[in-house]
Amino acid sequence: xxxxxxxxxxxxxxxxxxxxxxxxxxxxxxxxxxxxxxxxxxxxxxxxxxxxxxxxxxxxxxxxxxxxxxxxxxxxxxxxxxxxxxxxxxxxxxxxxxxxxxxxxxxxxxxxxxxxxxxxxxxxxxxxxxxxxxxxxxxxxxxxxxxxxxxxxxxxxxxxxxxxxxxxxxxxxxxxxxxxxxxxxxxxxxxxxxxxxxxxxxxxxxxxxxxxxxxxxxxxxxxxxxxxxxxxxxxxxxxxxxxxxxxxxxxxxxxxxxxxxxxxxxxxxxxxxxxxxxxxxxxxxxxxxxxxxxxxxxxxxxxxxxxxxxxxxxxxxxxxxxxxxxxxxxxxxxxxxxxxxxxxxxxxxxxxxxxxxxxxxxxxxxxxxxxxxxxxxxxxxxxxxxxxxxxxxxxxxxxxxxxxxxxxxxxxxxxxxxxxxxxxxxxxxxxxxxxxxxxxxxxxxxxxxxxxxxxxxxxxxxxxxxxxxxxxxxxxxxxxxxxxxxxxxxxxxxxxxxxxxxxxxxxxxxxxxxxxxxxxxxxxxxxxxxxxxxxxxxxxxxxxxxxxxxxxxxxxxxxxxxxxxxxxxxxxxxxxxxxxxxxx
Numbered sequence: 001x002x003x004x005x006x007x008x009x010x011x012x013x014x015x016x017x018x019x020x021x022x023x024x025x026x027x028x029x030x031x032x033x034x035x036x037x038x039x040x041x042x043x044x045x046x047x048x049x050x051x052x053x054x055x056x057x058x059x060x061x062x063x064x065x066x067x068x069x070x071x072x073x074x075x076x077x078x079x080x081x082x083x084x085x086x087x088x089x090x091x092x093x094x095x096x097x098x099x100x101x102x103x104x105x106x107x108x109x110x111x112x113x114x115x116x117x118x119x120x121x122x123x124x125x126x127x128x129x130x131x132x133x134x135x136x137x138x139x140x141x142x143x144x145x146x147x148x149x150x151x152x153x154x155x156x157x158x159x160x161x162x163x164x165x166x167x168x169x170x171x172x173x174x175x176x177x178x179x180x181x182x183x184x185x186x187x188x189x190x191x192x193x194x195x196x197x198x199x200x201x202x203x204x205x206x207x208x209x210x211x212x213x214x215x216x217x218x219x220x221x222x223x224x225x226x227x228x229x230x231x232x233x234x235x236x237x238x239x240x241x242x243x244x245x246x247x248x249x250x251x252x253x254x255x256x257x258x259x260x261x262x263x264x265x266x267x268x269x270x271x272x273x274x275x276x277x278x279x280x281x282x283x284x285x286x287x288x289x290x291x292x293x294x295x296x297x298x299x300x301x302x303x304x305x306x307x308x309x310x311x312x313x314x315x316x317x318x319x320x321x322x323x324x325x326x327x328x329x330x331x332x333x334x335x336x337x338x339x340x341x342x343x344x345x346x347x348x349x350x351x352x353x354x355x356x357x358x359x360x361x362x363x364x365x366x367x368x369x370x371x372x373x374x375x376x377x378x379x380x381x382x383x384x385x386x387x388x389x390x391x392x393x394x395x396x397x398x399x400x401x402x403x404x405x406x407x408x409x410x411x412x413x414x415x416x417x418x419x420x421x422x423x424x425x426x427x428x429x430x431x432x433x434x435x436x437x438x439x440x441x442x443x444x445x446x447x448x449x450x451x452x453x454x455x456x457x458x459x460x461x462x463x464x465x466x467x468x469x470x471x472x473x474x475x476x477x478x479x480x481x482x483x484x485x486x487x488x489x490x491x492x493x494x495x496x497x498x499x500x501x502x503x504x505x506x507x508x509x510x511x512x513x514x515x516x517x518x519x520x521x522x523x524x525x526x527x528x529x530x531x532x533x534x535x536x537x538x539x540x541x542x543x544x545x546x547x548x549x550x551x552x553x554x555x556x557x558x559x560x561x562x563x564x565x566x567x568x569x570x571x572x573x574x575x576x577x578x579x580x581x582x583x584x
Contacts, residue, residue, distance in 0.1 A: 045553060050254050051572035053552065054276045055564075056267035057258040062216035063232060065193040066136065069145050072267075075563045076258050079240060080120075081193035081223035084111060084130065087561060090359040091476040092516075093187045097125065097194060097224065099173075101187070105514065107179035109186060115173055118245045119196050120228035127175040131167040132197035132205060132213075134177070138165070139210040146192045153185040155481035156488045157511060165189075184513040184522075188477040196222050226251045226568040235260055252554070252571035271547055278548035280563060283413070284344045286545045294550055301348050301356050302544040303560045306417070306471045308333075308537040309496045313463045316401070324378050326534040329467075330368040332375035332428040333421055335539055342416040346543040352527055353474060353483065353538060357559070360478050360520060362527040368537075375428050392431040404435035407469035408456055410449045412440060417539075418469050435465065460495050471542075476561045478523070481507045484535060498535040551576035 060070035065077040086096040095101075100112045117125040137146045150165070168176040179186050197205070199222055200213040221229040226248070227240040238258035242251045259276050261267050271279040281289075282302070289295045310317040310326060317325065330351075339347040351368050354361045384393035384401070395401055405422060409415040418436060425432045441448070459465050472483075481488065485507050488494030506526040513519035546558040554570040 045573045047252050047554065047569075047571040048574050049250070049252050049571075050574065051252075051577035052255045052257065053253050053278075053570070053572070054257045054259055056264075056270065056276050056279050057238060057260050058263050058267055060260070062219060063221050063229075063238070064214070064216050064219040065221070066133075066140065066146060066195065067144065067214060067216050073258075076238070077193065077221070078225065078562065079227040079256060079564060079567060080221045080225045080229055081195070082225050083191045083193060085187055085191050087188075087191065087476055089557070089559060089565075090357055091355065091478070091561075092359050097130075103182070103186070103514070105182060107181045107183075107186070109177045109179070109190070110170075111175055111177065113173045113175075114247070117224050117247055119224055120222050120243055121196070121199075122245075123196065123198055125194070125196075125224055126172050127169045129194055129197045130175060131169055132201065132209075133192065133194050134165065134167050135205070136195070136200075136210045136213045137192065139207065140214055144214075149192065150189055152475070153189045153477060153479060154183070155479040155511060156485040156491070156493070156507070157183075157481065181512075182514045183511055184519045185477055185479060185511075193223070227256055230255075246568070248568060251568035253567075268547075277552060278546060280544055280546055280558075282542075282544050284342075284346050286346075286547065287344060289547050296548050296550050296552075296556075298546045298548070298556065298558055299346065299543050300546070300558050300560060302542050303355065303474045303476070304471055304542040305350075305353055305474050306347075306414075306469070306539040306542065307353065308421070308539065309468045309470065310535070310537075311463055311465055311467070312497045312499070312535075314466055316403075317466075321382050323533065324381050326537065327368070328375045328378035328428070329425065329430065330534055330537045331371045331378065332430070333424050333537070333539070334370040336370065338417055338420050339540055341420065342413055343540075343542065346545075347540040348543060349540045351538045352530060353472070353480060353536070354478055354523075354527070355474065355476060356541060358476070358478060360523045362524045364527055364531045367531050372428065379429065386429060391429060392426070393429045400431070402431040402433055403466040404433050405467045405469060406435045406456060406459060406465040408449075408453055409436040409438060410440055410444060410452050414469060414471075415440065421469065432467070461492070463497070479511070480526070480530075481511060484530070496535060500533060500535075503529060503533065503535075 055076060056072060057076055058070065058072045060068055060073035062068045063073075065074075065081050068074070068077070082096050084096060084098045086094045088094050097114055097117060098111050099114045102110045104110070111130075113125065113127060113130070119125060137144070137150070140147050142148075142151075166178045168178065170176065177190065195213060201209040226243055226246045228243045230239040230241050232238050237260060240256040240258070242254055244250060259270065261270055264280070264282070267276065267279040268281055270276045286297055290297050308329070312318055312322075316322060335349050339345060339349065348356050350356050350365050352361065352365050354365070356365070379393060383396045386392060387394045387398050393401055405418060407414050407418045409418060415436070415438070418434070419438065422432045422434055437452075460468065482493040484498060484503050485494060486499045486504050489497055489499070506522070506529055510519065510522040510526050513522050544560065546563060548556070551572050552570055553573065555566045556570060557565050559565060
């Protein structure tokens with residue numbers, strides 16, 4: 001919900017499908033997977049065709065993949081639709097519908113499509129479909145999901161995306177996509193579902209065809225993915241079945257049903273009573289499922305990143321001494337204790353706002369482990385001392401120093417985190433005052449939560465805080481200028497009002513990287529400067545988990561940007577294909 005985060009920059013999850021490495025029409029050489037019987041004895045199964053999988057669909061209003069902003073349907077729609085490119089486990093670009101590509105120095109990307117890729121209605125994918133999809137997105141409103149995606153990859157360097165992206169069709173399988181200039185995330189900007197032109201264009205392509213393609217009512221999904229759309233019973237379920245002409249071979253599981261539920265809590269309940277076969281859980285409450293012998297719990301690192309931000313309008317956080325103070329705070333917080341006490345171990349410590357699985361993450365990601373001695377040494381460099389013996393430092397002139405910590409404390413996990421941070425810093429000698437309600441009311445309502453969040457936003461906009469504990473929901477596409485670049489101050493994304501010419505220059509170099517190798521080098525240099533400067537103190541990324549019935553087997557490898565990764569490789573052994581989850 002809105003109050004769990006601040007100034008969410010890119011909340012669009014860029015996802016794609018991991019393609020199968022072999023043709024499933026041939027079982028020769030297929031790996032054998034292992035499972036356990038009820039008595040925990042080891043049993044081996046080979047992949048088999050057949051069976052039905054029931055998945056949750058929550059908070060979704062349309063089957064149109066270009067318009068729906070439901071996260072659950074976003075994952076589900078990737079079973080139907082595919083993109084030019086995908087992101088792998090480490091967020092690197094992989095080809096999906098693209099066979100090959102070439103990037104030129106003027107910002108042009110030449111793409112060769114895979115041949116003989118069929119739409120679910122039997123027609124062949126061509127460059128016309130890609131060009132049409134891009135034109136549809138350009139025609140859409142600026143608040144549409146993929147228009148926001150395009151703008152977000154530009155970070156703090158905004159341009160009118162409609163003016164910098166163009167398409168030139170060369171022939172049936174080749175096209176050129178032109179950007180105004182080279183930038184490091186241009187391929188990531190091309191991760192969106194390709195839709196079939198022939199379904200929306202009668203005689204000629206015009207605004208009416210774009211309007212039809214953006215329609216949210218009575219939309220019939222036609223894609224190139226491993227599963228094809230069969231039926232939609234509004235407010236009840238969406239039915240899919242395997243696509244027999246899928247280019248990577250027939251998926252093992254015959255049919256998939258998306259069961260429509262009101263929210264994630266109901267999805268967990270539906271899983272518990274056997275109405276669905278899997279669900280994602282957040283928070284820390286999935287430990288109980290590990291005791292159930294019919295449930296698999298697959299934990300993964302989410303995109304939810306927690307941090308401390310400093311108000312650089314406060315002179316104590318600026319300059320050389322401010323840098324020393326921020327390092328002392330980083331050393332002085334026992335993040336592992338917070339992870340264990342608050343999140344029951346379900347979080348991953350990191351010193352940078354880059355996902356721990358990202359190929360761009362440098363070895364500096366764990367530079368500031370908890371070290372009370374180092375924290376004290378940093379504070380001593382500032383000339384501060386505990387003159388009056390009250391346990392807190394005073395400045396060189398003997399004046400009391402204190403900082404207010406702000407957070408949305410009606411979030412129980414964040415409240416507990418804030419309390420432990422205050423405890424750690426006070427023990428260190430940094431006097432931190434709780435600028436938040438430190439007890440959640442018994443009669444807490446959504447309105448009270450929202451009102452608290454609005455109050456926090458107002459304080460941040462006014463600069464009425466010293467330190468703030470908040471979180472971002474980050475994209476797998478790394479783009480940090482929104483948080484660190486001076487340009488972000490006026491737009492409100494750099495809400496801590498941090499300015500540094502070196503940081504700006506390094507962010508611009510990372511953004512303008514022309515090759516993957518240059519991008520990696522530039523991001524390593526950038527991360528080194530972030531670690532040195534510490535405009536924010538990174539805390540950790542929270543972990544989530546996928547709960548699934550143990551009858552589901554295969555190459556199951558969930559990630560926050562693709563819960564159903566490799567679903568064409570999943571299978572259900574014959575003996576479980578008609579079985580339902582044990583409701584007990």
